[in-house]
Each structure stands twice: as structure tokens, then as C-alpha cells.
Amino acid sequence: MKAMPYLLVLPALVLFAAVVIVPLAMTVALSFHDWGQYKGIEPVFILKNWREVLEDSYYYEVFGRTFRIAALVTLLSAVFGAPEAYILNRMKSPWRGFFLLVILGPLLISVVARTLGWALLFGGNSGLVNKALMSAGLISAPIPFMFTETGMVVALAHVLMPYMVLSVWAALQRLDPQIENAAVALGAGPLTVLRRIVLPQAMPGILAGAVIVFSLAASAFATPAIIGGRRLKVASTLAYDEFLNTLNWPLGATVAVILLVVLATLVIVANRLVERRYAQVFG
Amino acid sequence: MAFLQLDALSKAFGPHKAVDGLTLGVEKGEFVSLLGPSGCGKTTTLQMIAGFVEPSGGAIRLEGKDLLAVKPAKRGLGIVFQSYALFPHMSVAENVAFGLEMQGVAKAERAKRVAETLGLVGLGAFAARFPRQLSGGQQQRVALARALVIRPQILLLDEPLSNLDAKLREEMQIELRQIQRTVGTTTILVTHDQAEAMALSDRIVVMNQGRAEQIAPPHEAYERPATPFVANFLGKTNLIDGKAVRPERIEFASSGLAGTVRTRIFQGNHWLYQVETASGLLTVIRQNAGGTMPEEGASVHLAWAAP
Ligand SMILES: Nc1ncnc2c1ncn2[C@@H]1O[C@H](COP(=O)(O)OP(=O)(O)OP(=O)(O)O)[C@@H](O)[C@H]1O
Numbered sequence: 352m353k354a355m356p357y358l359l360v361l362p363a364l365v366l367f368a369a370v371v372i373v374p375l376a377m378t379v380a381l382s383f384h385d386w387g388q389y390k391g392i393e394p395v396f397i398l399k400n401w402r403e404v405l406e407d408s409y410y411y412e413v414f415g416r417t418f419r420i421a422a423l424v425t426l427l428s429a430v431f432g433a434p435e436a437y438i439l440n441r442m443k444s445p446w447r448g449f450f451l452l453v454i455l456g457p458l459l460i461s462v463v464a465r466t467l468g469w470a471l472l473f474g475g476n477s478g479l480v481n482k483a484l485m486s487a488g489l490i491s492a493p494i495p496f497m498f499t500e501t502g503m504v505v506a507l508a509h510v511l512m513p514y515m516v517l518s519v520w521a522a523l524q525r526l527d528p529q530i531e532n533a534a535v536a537l538g539a540g541p542l543t544v545l546r547r548i549v550l551p552q553a554m555p556g557i558l559a560g561a562v563i564v565f566s567l568a569a570s571a572f573a574t575p576a577i578i579g580g581r582r583l584k585v586a587s588t589l590a591y592d593e594f595l596n597t598l599n600w601p602l603g604a605t606v607a608v609i610l611l612v613v614l615a616t617l618v619i620v621a622n623r624l625v626e627r628r629y630a631q632v633f634g
Numbered sequence: 635m636a637f638l639q640l641d642a643l644s645k646a647f648g649p650h651k652a653v654d655g656l657t658l659g660v661e662k663g664e665f666v667s668l669l670g671p672s673g674c675g676k677t678t679t680l681q682m683i684a685g686f687v688e689p690s691g692g693a694i695r696l697e698g699k700d701l702l703a704v705k706p707a708k709r710g711l712g713i714v715f716q717s718y719a720l721f722p723h724m725s726v727a728e729n730v731a732f733g734l735e736m737q738g739v740a741k742a743e744r745a746k747r748v749a750e751t752l753g754l755v756g757l758g759a760f761a762a763r764f765p766r767q768l769s770g771g772q773q774q775r776v777a778l779a780r781a782l783v784i785r786p787q788i789l790l791l792d793e794p795l796s797n798l799d800a801k802l803r804e805e806m807q808i809e810l811r812q813i814q815r816t817v818g819t820t821t822i823l824v825t826h827d828q829a830e831a832m833a834l835s836d837r838i839v840v841m842n843q844g845r846a847e848q849i850a851p852p853h854e855a856y857e858r859p860a861t862p863f864v865a866n867f868l869g870k871t872n873l874i875d876g877k878a879v880r881p882e883r884i885e886f887a888s889s890g891l892a893g894t895v896r897t898r899i900f901q902g903n904h905w906l907y908q909v910e911t912a913s914g915l916l917t918v919i920r921q922n923a924g925g926t927m928p929e930e931g932a933s934v935h936l937a938w939a940a941p
């Protein structure tokens with residue numbers, strides 16, 4: 352009888368192991384293999400790749416850029432997404448549905464089409480927005496967008512914003528509107544209500560959204576690939592290049608494993624923090 | 635003019651009149667209950683006094699001054715919401731201190747008054763807890779302390795006891811009445827529980843479909859209901875020849891209206907009878923004095939003093 356629950360999870364466990372654990376273990380193993388231009392991959396155990404990544408400043412630069420971009424994207428999506436969710440939450444029924452669709456819009460469009468759209472708006476001299484701004488005399492040279500970190504941050508924030516909005520919205524929906532009235536009745540002005548009453552209650556949602564957005568931004572591939580190209584690499588495009596252009600699979604695997612470990616650690620730590628801080632308050 | 639004066643106060647939601655020309659004067663220190671069935675406009679009335687609902691007609695005056703011109707945040711009223719609406723991310727002490735902080739009361743004075751008020755509602759030991767960690771009755775008392783600590787001119791209570799079980803509710807009623815007596819705050823209580831309204835209030839306002847059917851002290855409203863609605867709402871009542879007669883006023887006698895006992899229910903301190911008579915099925919309540927009482931099917935005579 353006692354074995355029953357374990358038997359029931361067995362199929363899911365087997366599937367999980369087959370499609371997640373095994374490839375992951377193989378990737379980790381791959382990162383310790385040797386590789387040469389002519390001999391290809393040699394299944395031996397060496398630390399060459401790890402040493403290379405950890406000693407070469409080029410990789411630090413790439414990882415630094417990856418996490419800097421992810422952090423900025425997270426900040427941007429929180430700064431815009433949280434108020435967006437608050438306004439959405441206050442809207443009346445027909446409008447709320449409409450604007451929800453507008454906010455979720457970016458998720459419904461292929462990442463390639465969306466990023467190319469940004470490129471068309473801002474790409475060099477011929478970009479629509481740049482052209483308009485220049486002919487209006489507001490700027491003298493086009494705002495650089497392609498091959499810049501700014502471009503990546505803007506494009507990523509655009510597509511990842513919905514995750515933040517939905518996450519904060521879910522937190523706000525549990526909020527009793529009478530609580531805001533209670534604060535008002537006690538003499539609080541609108542800003543005080545936002546800062547002291549609404550924001551703290553939305554915080555678990557903002558933190559959860561931040562974890563999602565940060566992980567997705569740090570591991571994003573298509574957007575950095577289109578906007579950054581081969582010139583401005585982030586961890587995922589670097590790993591991709593090692594796998595498919597240089598064919599140095601072990602080195603690519605090392606980069607991928609580092610990215611995974613950092614993100615996993617981050618998610619776990621953030622979760623712990625949120626739980627410790629909010630468990631007793633929000634249950 | 636009364637301390638708080640509602641003049642022909644009205645609120646319409648579209649074509650539907652939630653509150654329809656309510657006029658009521660509340661004296662300083664008085665405890666008034668708004669009593670009525672669900673949807674009769676009690677909450678709407680309270681929310682208009684608090685400033686969260688804008689009246690579509692009429693006036694509200696506090697000490698003769700137009701209250702409607704004052705923003706909700708400046709009215710200085712203490713409100714206990716039906717859902718308590720405690721700040722979940724603040725401790726009990728922080729919840730209670732919030733209003734004082736908004737008034738700019740200095741920290742030391744704040745701490746003193748918070749401790750005082752928590753003591754008053756019997757929660758001195760719970761200052762560091764979060765609302766989540768309290769029972770329903772304790773949360774309700776935090777809400778009460780939070781409203782009382784700012785020394786409001788008027789205390790507004792919206793069904794504050796409706797979420798509690800019967801025993802706790804009774805305890806809280808006694809406590810609420812005591813606290814109100816001690817502090818002397820003018821209080822308006824919204825409830826649909828007639829026993830609660832009668833137990834606590836100096837006067838009750840029996841509301842029906844947005845109008846006040848009767849405004850009177852509980853005893854008077856019970857003994858001399860102004861309308862059949864009030865008679866029915868304030869406890870059981872028999873309509874005999876167009877007159878309302880309370881069931882506990884009818885006695886079993888040797889002569890009088892003849893009838894047959896249909897059902898007899900024992901309810902501890904009293905017996906509840908249904909008696910079939912020429913004037914219809916009458917409800918009779920008799921104190922349980924320990925003696926023998928007519929059984930089901932017995933022929934009886936009913937007598938009562940003219941109301
Ligand atoms: N925002 C609103 N929009 C439309 N109608 C409303 C609104 N608020 C209240 N009403 C209507 O006004 C009437 C009175 O509502 P109110 O909440 O004051 O009743 P109540 O006496 O407090 O009832 P309960 O005992 O159920 O709380 C109801 O018919 C209700 O449907």
C-alpha cells in the first residue's frame with residue numbers, strides 16, 4: 352500500500368529523467384571533455400574548458416553583459432509593469448479585457464517578427480523613428496539601437512513585461528479594496544496609500560515576476576541574436592556559436608552549465624528569501 | 635441640531651434607489667444601529683458618511699458643518715469594515731499605530747496610545763503578531779482598536795460581528811458596549827441581526843428598501859412597532875384582527891380564544907407553540923418555569939392583554 356504513491360509518480364519521474372536529467376547530466380559531462388580542431392571531441396576528464404572560461408576576461412565580459420542586461424530588463428519591467436498591473440486591476444470590465452490583450456500582445460507575436468519590428472523602427476538611418484526624429488530636427492544622428500546593449504534591453508523588456516504584469520496582477524487581485532479605504536479613513540493620502548499599503552502587498556508578486564523576467568532575460572536567445580548579432584554576445588549566443596560555428600561543443604557546454612548554475616542558484620535564493628519574509632505575513 | 639445630521643440622504647445606482655430620503659439625527663455619545671434586511675441600503679448609508687460613496691441627494695452635517703465638503707481622509711471617522719480590512723503586511727501594533735502616524739503623533743506618544751488601546755480591547759499580548767496569526771475575533775478587535783486609537787468623533791461599524799460564532803459574538807457585543815460606554819464615542823452600527831441591534835443600541839433605525847421605517851429606542855420599537863414591517867422584523871409576531879401581538883404576551887388561560895396545539899418545541903428556557911385557532915395559526919412563547927405544559931393535540935384557550 353505504501354508503495355502506491357511512488358508507483359503513481361513513476362511514469363512522470365521516468366519522463367522527467369529522460370528529457371531533463373539525462374541531457375543535463377550529459378551536458379555537464381560534456382563540459383569536462385577535450386576538444387581539438389582536428390581530433391574533435393575526446394571523452395576524457397579534463398578541466399581545460401573550465402579553466403579557459405574562468406581565466407579569460409572575454410568570458411567575464413560576456414557573462415557580465417548577460418547579467419547586466421538581465422538586471423536592467425528586470426528593473427525596467429518592474430518600473431513599468433507594476434504600475435501597469437495596478438492600473439489594469441482598477442479598470443472596469445470591458446476595458447480590462449482589452450488592455451490585457453494589449454499587454455499580452457508581445458507574447459502572441461513571434462519573437463523574430465517582434466525584434467525585427469524594433470529593428471525597423473530604430474535600425475540605423477533608415478529606421479522609421481530615427482528618420483522621423485531627425486526630420487523633426489530633434490536629433491542630429493540616429494539613435495543607435497542595433498548592436499547595442501540598450502537595444503537588447505528595450506526589446507527584451509518589451510517582450511518580458513507581460514510576465515511581470517501578470518505576476519503583479521495576480522498579487523493585486525488578492526487585495527481587499529476595503530484595505531485601501533481603511534487607510535484613507537485613517538488619514539492617508541493617495542501616495543501614502545500606494546507606498547505604504549499597496550506596494551508592500553504587491554511585493555511578493557513583483558519579486559516573483561522579477562525572478563521570472565531575470566531568468567528569461569539572462570537565457571534569452573533570439574532577441575540578443577538578432578539585435579546583438581555576432582558582435583555583441585551574451586551567454587546564450589556565445590554557447591550557440593561554440594556549438595554550431597566553432598563546433599567546440601565542450602566549451603559551449605561549459606558556458607551553458609555556468610549560466611544554468613547561476614540562474615538556478617538565483618531562483619532558489621530568491622525563493623528562500625521571499626518565503627522567509629512573507630510566509631508568516633501572507634501564508 | 636443633532637451632532638451628526640443626515641438630511642433626506644439619497645443614493646441611486648442607476649434607476650435603483652439604494653437609499654431613499656433618509657433623515658436621521660445622532661446625538662453626541664449616542665449608540666445608533668441601522669437595522670434591516672440584506673440590500674436595504676445600510677452599508678451604502680455608512681459609506682456615504684465615511685465618504686467612499688457620493689450621495690445623489692441630501693446632506694450630511696457634523697456639528698452643523700457640511701461633511702460632504704470634507705475629503706474622506708480628513709473626516710476623522712473611525713471605521714470598522716465588515717471584512718476588517720486590516721493591513722496584512724503590518725503587525726498588530728503597526729496596524730493600530732498607522733492612523734496616529736498619519737496624524738503626525740510623536741513616536742513615544744504613539745507607542746503609549748497603541749499599548750493603551752490594545753489593552754482596552756484585551757490584545758496587549760498580541761502587539762507583535764501579524765493579522766494572519768490571529769483568530770477572527772482577535773482580528774475584529776484589532777480593527778476596533780485601530781479605529782478607536784485615533785479618538786474619532788464618530789465610530790462607524792459595518793456588521794463587525796457577523797463573521798463570529800454565536801458565543802463569541804455575544805461576548806464581543808458585551809465588550810463592544812462596554813468599550814463604547816468607557817470611551818463615549820458616538821457610534822453607528824450596521825447590522826441585520828435584530829437581537830444585536832436591540833442589545834447594543836440607544837436607538838435603532840429599522841430600514842426597508844432605502845427608507846427608515848421607524849427610528850426609536852429598541853424597547854419602544856419592539857413594543858410599539860410603527861409598521862407591520864417593523865413588527866415582523868423585530869422578532870416573531872402574530873397578526874390578530876389587524877393587531878400585532880407578540881407571542882410571549884399570549885397566555886394559556888381557562889377561557890378566551892379556543893384552539894388546538896399543533897406543535898410544541900422545547901427550547902431550553904422557553905417553549906415554542908403553534909396553536910390552531912379561529913384567527914389562524916398563532917405562535918405562542920411560554921417561559922419554562924418547570925411546570926407541566928399543554929401537549930400536542932391538547933385543546934387550549936388563549937388570552938392576552940390588548941396591545
Ligand atoms: N456599487 C453599486 N452599484 C450598484 N448597485 C449597488 C452598489 N452598491 C450597492 N448597490 C445596491 O444598493 C442596494 C443597497 O446595498 P447595500 O450594500 O447598502 O445593502 P446592505 O443593507 O448593506 O445589505 P447587506 O446586509 O447585504 O450588506 C442593494 O440593492 C445593492 O444591490
Ligand SMILES: [Mg+2]
Binds near residue numbers: 677678
Ligand atoms: Mg452591507
